[in-house]
Amino acid sequence: xxxxxxxxxxxxxxxxxxxxxxxxxxxxxxxxxxxxxxxxxxxxxxxxxxxxxxxxxxxxxxxxxxxxxxxxxxxxxxxxxxxxxxxxxxxxxxxxxxxxxxxxxxxxxxxxxxxxxxxxxxxxxxx
Numbered sequence: 001x002x003x004x005x006x007x008x009x010x011x012x013x014x015x016x017x018x019x020x021x022x023x024x025x026x027x028x029x030x031x032x033x034x035x036x037x038x039x040x041x042x043x044x045x046x047x048x049x050x051x052x053x054x055x056x057x058x059x060x061x062x063x064x065x066x067x068x069x070x071x072x073x074x075x076x077x078x079x080x081x082x083x084x085x086x087x088x089x090x091x092x093x094x095x096x097x098x099x100x101x102x103x104x105x106x107x108x109x110x111x112x113x114x115x116x117x118x119x120x121x122x123x124x125x126x127x
Contacts, residue, residue: 016055016058016059016062017055019054019055020053020055020059021049021050021052021053021054021055022046022050022053025049028042029042029045029046029049030046030049030071030072030073031070031071031072032046032071032072035077035078035079043072043077046071046072047072047075047076047077050072050074050075051075053075056074057074058074059073060073060074060075060076060081060084061074062074063076063081064081064084064085064088067085068081069081069082
């Protein structure tokens with residue numbers, strides 16, 4: 001699953017929550033206490049609600065970007081989201097490094113022999 005920072009959701013408006021499959025479900029189902037025993041069945045039941053949800057992707061994106069550590073979001077449990085968030089953060093950091101390197105390369109470019117360059121309002125030929 002590819003996760004990117006697209007900010008495709010307007011979270012302040014929370015429009016995606018208005019159509020979420022979980023909106024009419026008991027909230028406690030999505031926030032089980034623990035990850036063993038009865039909590040396993042709650043997590044499984046919450047994920048089954050997410051399976052049918054049309055906004056599962058935006059829900060997961062919201063949870064990853066806002067670092068929701070508790071509960072079931074976008075069909076993922078807490079540990080699954082921690083793993084996805086690590087991957088997502090490393091990709092974000094990698095993309096930031098690429099962007100910085102590109103900017104550095106562009107700022108360090110030297111004119112090529114014979115290339116025209118703008119100098120103030122006049123053009124001059126280098127070389």
